[in-house]
Structures are given as structure tokens and as C-alpha cells.
Amino acid sequence: MVRRRLFAGQQLRALRTSRKLRQGEMASLMGISASYLSQLENDERPLTPSLADRLRANFPVDWEDVASNRVEPVLNALRDAAADPLIAGNLSGEQIERVAEQYPAFAEAFARLHDQHRRSMQRLEIIDEALGADNISGGRLPWEEVRDWFHRANNYVDAIDRAAERLALRLSGTGVSPTLAQMAGWLEENGVTVAYASGGAMRQFDPVAKRLTLDPNQPIESGRFQMAYQLAALALRDEIAGLVDDTTLQSVAARQLLTVGLGNYAAGALLMPYEWFRGRARELRHDIDQLRQVFGASFEQACHRLSTLQRPQARGIPVFFCRVDMAGNITKRHSATRLQFARFGGACPLWVVHEAVAIPDRIHVQAAQMPDGVRYVSIAKGLVKPSGSYHRPPRRYAIALGCEAALADEFIYADGLNLARSETITQMGISCRICPRDNCDQRAFPPSDRAIVVNPHTRDLVPYAITDLVR
Structure with missing residues (x-):
């Protein structure tokens, strides 16, 4: 069989430019000379499997987008299977490609076997869901349908995200986060009166009178988000309605919840425009407190936005994100990593997020390994939202965010961890029911x-x- 020749000069040059590397720096990372790199970038020489391996190791997020559309499906599936920590051995990219090219039937069978293994794990997750569900009929509740809708979309909604990015550019003039005054100005220009009143809802909109009322006692980040929600709901109503109309959600409640969810998504995308937020996140190595200051966002808003950076050809690092309440219920969740959460409470008690609920306003850091052998670096921070009244207890919960340990260099919170010693790695599971x-x-x-x-x-x-x- 003739070996495929992979020419990726344009992609290599784009990758180097996006990471602001000189040819010599890029060549050093790849272990080749600058002249060899120049030949690769000009498509004078093909990219070898060993060099592709080095690119994948040095740029695990960026290179995956470049390479993903250049490999046959069987090779892609075989690489995915070989990357599973449960599979013994350390196969090089050249070995994997040789197997896929010379023994395609075996490669397909191996990939199918790995897919069956993953399906078995999913079956256990379904058992976990069935055991934890409270509704006798076994039907899915509206909020579960909407949660799964976002999960299937990989927590990224391209039409809304790009429209919000364009809207932020129109409001700010520079593509950065629009200010409160700029958003209020847009609302007023479109006939909406903005008022403030205590004692009511955080946000109340009267569509007949075109009057938006906000609670002035909420934190400023929450106030900005509520105004951004109403602005996005009006400016992007057609885009949101089109997505809701195209869903298979049957109940009125589920469709209404999806409308609200897309409005919340649009508000986050408006306040933290994709390209600017992604660039700053990587420059700051995902330091949440610094991102908060740059974008005027809350800790939760910044973490949630990081979990949506899944735009093809411009992805952020894959992270998981969730919010846990005092009882251990996971009230928000998304994972772009291989980690999946327990669907109904009962999360692993060894997870640092439980400690964070009890000890708020401090970032807890943990290195953990799941039963499949994948290691993660995660942070958790307990948050307390005041109610404004002695008779209303404050809301307490914790936010968790993390990535696979292979991306530790991009995650500032891994700097103090010793990931080389197994004794420092917490052995965790998803849920006792399936661990x-x-x-x-x-x-x-x-x-x-x-x-x-x-x-x-x-x-x-x-x-x-x-x-x-x-x-």
C-alpha cells in the first residue's frame, strides 16, 4: 500500500503565527532545523508521522483541529482508541498509521471494540441515571432535555456565539466587552426604558411597556449580565427562535427553558466575545481572577464561558465545568474532556468541590485520576451569594473547573502540583454506583x-x- 504524503504547509504557518513563534522557535519545538521547517511550510516536503506526533504533543488543542480533516476515519478512530490509558503500550503515530494502512480490517475491529467499551461505560451511566431519577414514569424532565441539548451541541452554539460577537463589536466599536453604558444606550435607542427597583426580581421586562427593571442590590457583575441578557434576547430574537423551532423538544416548558438557556448563552458571549476572550484566556493561562478583572465578570461567568470555547479551528483547551450546591447536587455541568459527571447527585466524595462548598472564597486545587487512567487538574471555589435579608439565607454553592493533566502547562493552577508522583494524585470515580x-x-x-x-x-x-x- 502506498503511504499517504501529508503536506500541511499552510496549516503549519497558521499555527506558528497564531502562537506568535518565530521559525527558529517552532523548529526547536519540533526538533528540526529552521530550514527544514521552511521547506515544510512551503510544501516542499511532506510532514512525517513522527513530526505530526511532536506537533500533537506541543499543540494538543490547535493541531487537532488542523489534522482532524486530513486523516481517514479509521485512522482517526484508531488513534482515539490507542490514546485510551486503559490500553497498554505506547504506540507511536507512525505505528498507528502503519496498522491503519496495512491492516485496515484489524484497525476497524479494534476501533469497534474500543467503541463497545465506551458504550458499556455509557450503559453504566444510564443505570446511574435510572437509579437516581425520582419521577416514576421514567420520562425526562424539561430541564434534563435542555441540559442534554446543550451537551449534544458540545456547549457551543455557533450561530448565537458569532452573532453576539458581531453585536459586541457594534456596541463597543473595538470588539471588546461592551460597557454598562453602551448596553443601556442600545436599549434606550430601541425604545426600552431601563429602571432600578429594590425588592423585586433580579430582572423584570415588560414587553408591552418596553420597560426593563433591574434590582440595584445585586452584584455589579450580575447586573451587567442581566442587562446583557435582555439586550441579547431582543437583538438576537430571530436567531434564538430559529434554533428553538428546529429542536425536537416537545413540551412547552422545555422549549421555554431552551429559549432562556440560549439567552443566557448569548449574554455570556456578548460580555466575553469569543476571540478576545479565548486569546486573553490563553495569554493568562486561564487565571480566572485575572479574566474576571479584564471582562468585568463573576467567577462563575468566567468559568462557564471557558467551557463554551469549542469553535472549530479556534478551540480553547477542553475543560469541564460544573456547579454544586450544599447537598452535593450538580446544578450546572458540561465537559469537553473525557470526564463525565454523575447525572443525579452522589458525586465522588473525594472530589475537592465538596470541601470548597464548606470553605468558600478560597481556590482549592486537586490532581485526580479516574478509573480509566486519565488524570485531571481541577479547581473548586465555594461562593456565597447574599440574599439582602436576614430572613432569606444566602445561596451557597461551589464552582469546579478543570482540564486533563496533559494540558497542565496551559492551566496556571497546576503550577504547584507534583503530577509526577502517584502518591499526590487522588484516586476518584464518577459515582459509587458505577465506580x-x-x-x-x-x-x-x-x-x-x-x-x-x-x-x-x-x-x-x-x-x-x-x-x-x-x-
């Missing part, structure tokens, strides 16, 4: 798909042993 670990002292109950053995003559921290037998 296969048999040596966890914090286990609340056995996994749903495994048999257990109880020895009345022995008592350990966990009163049973987990077997390898599937129930």
Missing part, C-alpha cells in the same frame, strides 16, 4: 453492575468485598 474501584475507603455503596461478598468474620472500613462478577 469499579475495590479499595476505596469512602465508598457509600457497591457498584450497580458488580456482585459483592460479605464475610461475617471480617470487618474493614467497607463491610463487603467487590468481585469481578457482573450482576
Whole structure:
């Protein structure tokens, strides 16, 4: 079989330019001479698999977009399977490509086997969902439908994001985050009166009188977001309505919730325009507190926006994001990584997010490894939102954000961690119901798909042993 020749000069040059690297610096990262790099960029020489491996190692996010449309589906699937930590061995890119080209039937079978493994894990997640669901009928609630809609969209809605980016450019004139005065000016120009009144809702809009009323007692970041929501809901009503009309959501409540969700998404995209936010995030190595100051956003808003940076050919680093309340319920969640959350409470008690709820206003950092062998660096911060009244308890919850440990250099919070020593890595799971670990002292109950053995003559921290037998 004739080996494919991969010429990627234009992509290489674009990658180097976007990272502001000189030819010598880029060549050094690739382990080649500047003249060799020049030949590659001018398509005078093809890119070898070993060089593609080095590019993937040095630019795991950027290069994946460049390379993804240049490989056959079977090769792409085989690389994905070979990257799974559960698969033994350290196959090079050249070895993987050779197998895909010379033994395509085997490569397809191997990829299918890996896909079956992933489907089995998804089956366990469905069991977790079924066991945790409270509704007797087993039907999905409207908010679950909307949550899954955003999950299928990978938490990125291109039409809304680009429209909000253009709107931010019109308002600010420079493409940066529009100010409160600029947003209020747009509303007034479009016949909307902005007023402030205490004691009511955070945001109240009268579509007949065209009057927007905001609570002046809410934090300034919340006030900006509520104004941005109303502006985006009016300016992008057609884009939002078109997306809602195209969904398969059946209930009125689900469609209304999706309308609100898209309005919230548009508000975040308006206040933190995609390209500017993505660029600043990478420059600051995803330092949330610095991003907050640049964009006038809250900690939660900045973290949530990072989880939406999934624009093709201009992705941010893949992160997971969630919000957890005092009872451990995950009230917001999205993961662009391989990590998936428990769908109904019962999240792993070893996760640092639980500690963060109890100790607010401090960033907690954790290195953890999931049962599939993938390691993550995550942060969590407990937040307290005052109610404004003694008789109304403040809202308390924690925000969690993280990425795979392979991207630690891009994540400032990994700087103080020793990722080389396994003793410093917390061994976590998703949920006790689907966690296969048999040596966890914090286990609340056995996994749903495994048999257990109880020895009345022995008592350990966990009163049973987990077997390898599937129930």
C-alpha cells in the first residue's frame, strides 16, 4: 500500500503565527532545523508521522483541529482508541498509521471494540441515571432535555456565539466587552426604558411597556449580565427562535427553558466575545481572577464561558465545568474532556468541590485520576451569594473547573502540583454506583453492575468485598 504524503504547509504557518513563534522557535519545538521547517511550510516536503506526533504533543488543542480533516476515519478512530490509558503500550503515530494502512480490517475491529467499551461505560451511566431519577414514569424532565441539548451541541452554539460577537463589536466599536453604558444606550435607542427597583426580581421586562427593571442590590457583575441578557434576547430574537423551532423538544416548558438557556448563552458571549476572550484566556493561562478583572465578570461567568470555547479551528483547551450546591447536587455541568459527571447527585466524595462548598472564597486545587487512567487538574471555589435579608439565607454553592493533566502547562493552577508522583494524585470515580474501584475507603455503596461478598468474620472500613462478577 502506498503511504499517504501529508503536506500541511499552510496549516503549519497558521499555527506558528497564531502562537506568535518565530521559525527558529517552532523548529526547536519540533526538533528540526529552521530550514527544514521552511521547506515544510512551503510544501516542499511532506510532514512525517513522527513530526505530526511532536506537533500533537506541543499543540494538543490547535493541531487537532488542523489534522482532524486530513486523516481517514479509521485512522482517526484508531488513534482515539490507542490514546485510551486503559490500553497498554505506547504506540507511536507512525505505528498507528502503519496498522491503519496495512491492516485496515484489524484497525476497524479494534476501533469497534474500543467503541463497545465506551458504550458499556455509557450503559453504566444510564443505570446511574435510572437509579437516581425520582419521577416514576421514567420520562425526562424539561430541564434534563435542555441540559442534554446543550451537551449534544458540545456547549457551543455557533450561530448565537458569532452573532453576539458581531453585536459586541457594534456596541463597543473595538470588539471588546461592551460597557454598562453602551448596553443601556442600545436599549434606550430601541425604545426600552431601563429602571432600578429594590425588592423585586433580579430582572423584570415588560414587553408591552418596553420597560426593563433591574434590582440595584445585586452584584455589579450580575447586573451587567442581566442587562446583557435582555439586550441579547431582543437583538438576537430571530436567531434564538430559529434554533428553538428546529429542536425536537416537545413540551412547552422545555422549549421555554431552551429559549432562556440560549439567552443566557448569548449574554455570556456578548460580555466575553469569543476571540478576545479565548486569546486573553490563553495569554493568562486561564487565571480566572485575572479574566474576571479584564471582562468585568463573576467567577462563575468566567468559568462557564471557558467551557463554551469549542469553535472549530479556534478551540480553547477542553475543560469541564460544573456547579454544586450544599447537598452535593450538580446544578450546572458540561465537559469537553473525557470526564463525565454523575447525572443525579452522589458525586465522588473525594472530589475537592465538596470541601470548597464548606470553605468558600478560597481556590482549592486537586490532581485526580479516574478509573480509566486519565488524570485531571481541577479547581473548586465555594461562593456565597447574599440574599439582602436576614430572613432569606444566602445561596451557597461551589464552582469546579478543570482540564486533563496533559494540558497542565496551559492551566496556571497546576503550577504547584507534583503530577509526577502517584502518591499526590487522588484516586476518584464518577459515582459509587458505577465506580469499579475495590479499595476505596469512602465508598457509600457497591457498584450497580458488580456482585459483592460479605464475610461475617471480617470487618474493614467497607463491610463487603467487590468481585469481578457482573450482576
